[in-house]
Amino acid sequence: xxxxxxxxxxxYAKDVRLELRTRETLFSVLAFAFVVAFIFTFxxxxxxxxxxxxxxxxxxVAWIFTAVLGMNxxxxxxxxxxxxxxxxxxxxxxxxxxxxxxxxxxTLLVTVEALMLPAFLVLYDLSxxxxxxxxxxxxxxxxxxxVGTLFSAIAVHTRAREVLLPMLFLPVALxxxxxxVTGAREALDxxxxxxxxxxxxxxxxxxxxxxxLSSLVFEYVLEE
Amino acid sequence: MTDQPASTATRSGHALELRGVSKTYGTTxxxxxxxxxxxxxxxxxxxxxxxxxxxxxxxxxxxxxxPTAGSVTTAGFDADRHTQRxxxxxxxxxxxxxxxxxxxxxxxxxxYARLHGVPQPDERTGEVLRDVGAERWAHRRVRGLSNGMQKxxxxxxxxxxxxxxxxxxxxxxxxxxxxxxxxxTVVRAVADGGGAVVLSAHDPARGLAIADDxxxxxxxRIAATGEAASAAPDEVAALLSAPPINTSEGAA
Numbered sequence: 001x002x003x004x005x006x007x008x009x010x011x012y013a014k015d016v017r018l019e020l021r022t023r024e025t026l027f028s029v030l031a032f033a034f035v036v037a038f039i040f041t042f043x044x045x046x047x048x049x050x051x052x053x054x055x056x057x058x059x060x061v062a063w064i065f066t067a068v069l070g071m072n073x074x075x076x077x078x079x080x081x082x083x084x085x086x087x088x089x090x091x092x093x094x095x096x097x098x099x100x101x102x103x104x105x106x107t108l109l110v111t112v113e114a115l116m117l118p119a120f121l122v123l124y125d126l127s128x129x130x131x132x133x134x135x136x137x138x139x140x141x142x143x144x145x146x147v148g149t150l151f152s153a154i155a156v157h158t159r160a161r162e163v164l165l166p167m168l169f170l171p172v173a174l175x176x177x178x179x180x181v182t183g184a185r186e187a188l189d190x191x192x193x194x195x196x197x198x199x200x201x202x203x204x205x206x207x208x209x210x211x212x213l214s215s216l217v218f219e220y221v222l223e224e
Numbered sequence: 225m226t227d228q229p230a231s232t233a234t235r236s237g238h239a240l241e242l243r244g245v246s247k248t249y250g251t252t253x254x255x256x257x258x259x260x261x262x263x264x265x266x267x268x269x270x271x272x273x274x275x276x277x278x279x280x281x282x283x284x285x286x287x288x289x290x291p292t293a294g295s296v297t298t299a300g301f302d303a304d305r306h307t308q309r310x311x312x313x314x315x316x317x318x319x320x321x322x323x324x325x326x327x328x329x330x331x332x333x334x335x336y337a338r339l340h341g342v343p344q345p346d347e348r349t350g351e352v353l354r355d356v357g358a359e360r361w362a363h364r365r366v367r368g369l370s371n372g373m374q375k376x377x378x379x380x381x382x383x384x385x386x387x388x389x390x391x392x393x394x395x396x397x398x399x400x401x402x403x404x405x406x407x408x409t410v411v412r413a414v415a416d417g418g419g420a421v422v423l424s425a426h427d428p429a430r431g432l433a434i435a436d437d438x439x440x441x442x443x444x445r446i447a448a449t450g451e452a453a454s455a456a457p458d459e460v461a462a463l464l465s466a467p468p469i470n471t472s473e474g475a476a
Contacts, residue, residue, distance in 0.1 A: 006338075006341075007339055010335065010338040010339050011339070014335045017327070017331070018324060018326055018327065021327075022326050081324060081325065082320030082322060083320075083323070083324055085288060085320065085322055086322035086336065086381070087339075088288055089286065089287075089288065089311055089314075089316055090339040090340060091308040091309070091311035091312035091340060091341070092308070092341070093308075223290055
């Protein structure tokens with residue numbers, strides 16, 4: 001376990017260093033998220049009643065598209081650089097490679113989500129600075145990253161990799177997304193644990209299932 | 225060179241043993257029932273034209289690719305059952321450098337040293353960089369280095385964890401005379417230090433100059449094996465350009 005954690009943190013530190021140096025994934029993903037959020041302002045007149053009703057949906061649509069884009073690059077960059085073999089040659093459990101990449105994806109998504117919070121406030125007068133909303137968002141992000149990291153590794157070996165990831169990811173992550181959108185709406189409606197708790201529990205349950213299954217399956221995904 | 229092979233490797237038997245190894249990709253047979261041994265303290269050079277199966281054989285030996293059939297034993301460890309031990313005992317440098325272009329050689333090697341669980345990774349990184357003569361450009365990004373420099377760092381990466389078996393896929397390609405001499409020095413140091421080296425080459429004259437033993441691959445089969453001292457470059461060249469072999473010819 002200690003060896004797995006050490007190797008995972010080594011990969012995570014390398015990914016963070018590379019991203020801080022190039023900023024190629026964060027900037028492209030963030031720009032995309034802003035464009036998606038901005039386009040919705042032309043689709044309807046954002047009245048307070050309408051925003052209360054569909055705001056959480058807009059937030060999650062922007063975040064999910066962004067997540068798919070960001071997760072696609074997780075293994076794609078390793079594949080294009082030819083460094084995926086370098087990771088596969090390491091004498092460490094395959095779970096370590098999965099965990100390291102998962103941490104990188106979670107960090108990327110949480111960073112984008114955090115940077116998007118002020119944008120939603122400006123564009124829609126929608127304040128997302130709510131403890132329960134943030135709890136729902138963080139829990140759902142872990143689940144999204146857990147599935148997305150696995151499917152990103154599967155998709156990278158195929159020709160239609162850009163198309164394959166959303167095709168695989170969205171149906172599997174659907175229960176999680178339903179929980180995230182509904183839980184977010186309850187949180188923004190001012191509900192506390194009574195309203196949000198069951199959705200949070202559902203999301204955490206999915207997180208555990210996705211994390212366990214993905215780390216078990218990852219070994220077979222990575223082997224040629 | 226200061227490399228001593230990994231202490232965990234088992235020195236009985238051969239450094240590498242392939243038995244009936246086949247690998248297919250869809251309908252393409254990259255390797256067909258290959259039997260091959262690589263001895264300790266010796267350099268085995270694989271000759272073959274493009275598509276002969278050299279790269280696949282080295283990737284199978286490095287536990288990067290699982291064979292469709294047959295068994296691989298590296299440094300005494302069965303590659304199927306003890307994959308991590310095989311990876312720990314093996315150093316591999318392929319066609320790509322496996323380096324991150326936006327990191328420096330030092331950062332790349334430090335990363336791989338930590339990933340391989342090398343004790344004192346910072347010291348070892350400095351040591352290997354000195355060994356391959358890469359100290360001067362250790363702090364420049366890899367993307368700014370010449371092909372020859374990148375190749376040196378790539379070989380340094382393969383040596384970081386002091387592998388018992390070094391696998392090099394056409395290490396001479398794109399290198400000048402100095403670079404080729406460097407490869408020869410590294411290869412000889414590993415073999416003389418108690419390890420073993422398997423590398424692939426196109427040029428029989430150049431390959432035989434480095435080799436203790438050689439094997440010729442044709443159409444995914446072993447067409448011939450022997451000691452380098454008893455073979456002439458012309459003979460190896462003739463074996464390479466011979467017509468496709470029958471199944472009965474494929475004995476190692």
